[in-house]
Amino acid sequence: MSDTAKNEAELPLNAQKKIFKENGVQRSIEALHASFKDSRCFTKYAAFLVNGEEIVNEATLDQWLIETEWFIKDMKQLLSLEYHKFWSTIVYNGSTLESIVSFMQNAVPFYVLPVLQTLENVRVAPLYTTAHTLVFKVICRLTDARESETCWMEEDFYGKLIYKNFIITVPFLFDMITVYGRDNKEQIGKILESILKLQPKYNQDLKHGLSYLLNAFNIIQTRCETDLIDANVSESTLNDLTLYAEDCCSILVQLVAISPSLRQICSELNVEFAISNFYDNVLIVLYRNIVDVNKDSRYLNHLNDMRVELLETFRSILSVQLSKILESSGDGLLAADKFISILTECLANSTFVGDYKNLYDIDDDLAIVQLGYKSVDQVKYDFIQKAYAKETVHKKRSRPAAPKRMAEVEPESFNDHERPSVQDEKQSAELEQRIEQNVQHILELLPDMDVRKVRKAVCSYDNVEEAVSFLLESGETSASAKREEEPIIPTDPLDEFYLRTGIDRLNIYDGDEFDVMVNDKVKGIIKKGKGMPGQPRTLNELLDDKSHLKQTRQFYRQYDVIAENDVNDDEYDDSFDAMAESESRHVRASKGGRNVTLLVDDELDNESDSDDEPEPDQEANRTVPLAFCENPELARKRYEEKLHSKYLRRHGSDATGPKTADVRGKPKGQGQDSKVLLNRRHKNENKALSGNHNRKQGANFKRSRGMMPS
Secondary structure (H helix, E strand, O other): OOHHHHHHHHOOHHHOEEEEEEOOEEEEEEOOOHHHOOOOOOOOOOOOOOOOOOOOOHHHHHHHHHHHHHHHHHHHHHHHOOHHHHHHHHHHOHHHHHHHHHHHHHOOOOOOHHHHHOOOOOOHHHHHHHHHHHHHHHHHHHOOOEOOOOOEOOHHHHHHHHHHOOOOOHHHHHHHHHHHOOOOHHHHHHHHHHHHHHOOHHHHHHHHHHHHHHHHHHHHHHHHHHHOOOOOOOHHHHHHHHHHHHHHHHHHHHHHHHOHHHHHHHHHOOHHHHHHHHHHHHHHHHHHHHHHHOOOOOHHHHHHHHHHHHHHHHHHHHHHHHHHHHOOOOOHHHHHHHHHHHHHHHHHOHHHHHHHHHHOOOHHHHHHHHHHOOOOOHHHHHHHHHHOOOOOOOOOOOOOOOOOOOOOOOOOOOOOOOOOOHHHHHHHHHHHHHHHHHHHHHHHHOOOOOHHHHHHHHHHOOOHHHHHHHHHHHOOOOHHHHHOOOOOOOOOHHHHHHHHHOOOOOOOOOOOOOOOOOOOOOOOOOOOOOOOOOOOOOHHHHHHOOOHHHHHHHHHHOOOOOOOOOOOOHHHHHHHHHHHHHOOOEEEEEEOOEEEEEEOOOOOOHHHHHOOOOOHHHHHHHHOOOOOOOOHHHHHHHHHHHHHHHHHHHHOOOOOOOOOOOOOOOOOOOOOOHHHHHHHHHHHHHOOOOOOOOHHHHHHHHHHOOOOOO
16 A cells, blocks of 8 residues: 555545546545445335234235335445445435435334234345344444544544534434334444534434423323313224324433433433323323223233333433432532422322332432432421332222233222222211211210210220210229320321222312212313303304393293273273373373473364264274374474475465576577576675685684584
8 A cells, every 4th residue: 555545544534535537537536525425316115014903915015025125235235335435425315314214214113023023924024124234234334433443534523514414313313212222222322422422512402302202292191181081082092192102202211211411401301290290191091091992902011011111211310310419519409409399299190109109119219318418308308208108008908019011000090909899988987977976975975974985985885885884884094094095086088088099189079970080971061261061162153142032032022912902891991081081182202301292182073072973083093092102204204294384485385396596598699588687696796706615614613613623
């Protein structure tokens, strides 16, 4: 090897130059150049649709085998390229990264891998394993800045290259962890730590990625709260939600397990409470609904695995605070306070707390906190120590053991076989009530007797007579009476509720038909948002709602038709006639604040009075009562008659319309009438001197009356 070639080999890739021949012309260009890329279009990996429940179609299987063989050939070709050609292809050929990412996105999930071994076609599993291995080798070569002594690049240049060209992104890292994190924890952890060290900008990107992952947890929880309200939810919907939750949990679990840096980031984002909340509100809810639909579903094992992994992840993130305390760093006291605060916040999720304290012993952790920093609030410390203490086995009911991996362990809220029966609870309540009645009966007979002693005597003897006899014979100064000075505390209903359901809460609805934490179908309506079911949702719906008219329609319907008076009722006719005769000639009726005088013509025809039968017109006028309001048509007619009579008084009875002064006359040269000349003279004398036609005078008149603004 020449000295020039030897010196070139010792240089990093970003400083090397290579000889490139094109059309017989040689030229020296940079080693990382588009001229050295492999121009082929790399094959994308096709997803293998298998779930263990449906039979794979032969045609689909053959197509997948052919495409996977081409994909394997492309991956082998990529690995065989020289160092500078490999990186030139990665940077300048976009189909290369698309092909690598397509496999990680469409790879068979870890929980479906055993299904590949059960397929009849023996070529499927070896072919998938080969593709899986080759892609991992490509990722290892892609994430290593120094491949050998001669193939390497500077760390600063490498960090900028992969970040600026989007070669390694947060979705790329998440997919890599999901596919390869379980089988290659150590190597994947080294890759992540080296990338974070070479390019610190990935720390901020990973925080955004984890925030997005926590948002996915909230989306799943919202789906569980909305979709699972319906009692007729399908099994396929429950299975899809379970797989969605398992995919999200797998990413978080592997992130925390393989990288201490990511564990620290999770601690900064307060992922601990999100885990406990997701545990109670998603995993337990899904478990309950799947058990109701299908008790033998294999998805129950997935939920149990997620329970165990989330508990381990929670403890790993929580151990970050303990590490700070043991390191005796400056923020150790803050770490101790945060440790106590995290455990306090998680107490809202009772199922999670119960499983966690049964699986792990928290006394050692609390000892580290108290030993490291004694200035921690002792009240909080005692409260947490009591809340997370392991419970002793109860006589009637014991708490279930912590969940175990790959075992169908039912949450504590689902173990019904250990609960006391309804009949036993009823008998216990009746017994307690009978004891209280006997105690009250004895106290009425012996009011000076001690209540505690009376209660013990009633509980010791079968009947009241024997208890009274014992109390009278024993006396107040016995030794047993002196020892029984401790107060009697009645049984707490919340304790009985805890023994029956395993839920420790303080709520007025605990255990009744409205308790949504125990009953799947509660009594009444569960209202969300504003308004009640069946009521208008918007203002337009409220205005369009005319249902209130039905309530008033019956009230106004009785005034629609006025019943006619009975003509044969002589008493009514006589009273009406007397009332009409006694009325005065002038009747005042008020309408709109104005008094209108109605003149009643009381002049009667002598001839009509003498007759036995009145005329029809007079009879109609007599029987028609006064109207509530005047008819507008009659008012308009009366006003028109008034105007017409006024016009006749001015212009005479022979006038057909308003008179107009004739100033035009006959055509010129034919002579004019004296009346026309008089009209012209009158018009000339009375017209305005100026051409404004009295506009200013009219405006001033209106302004003085307030009709125009000043």
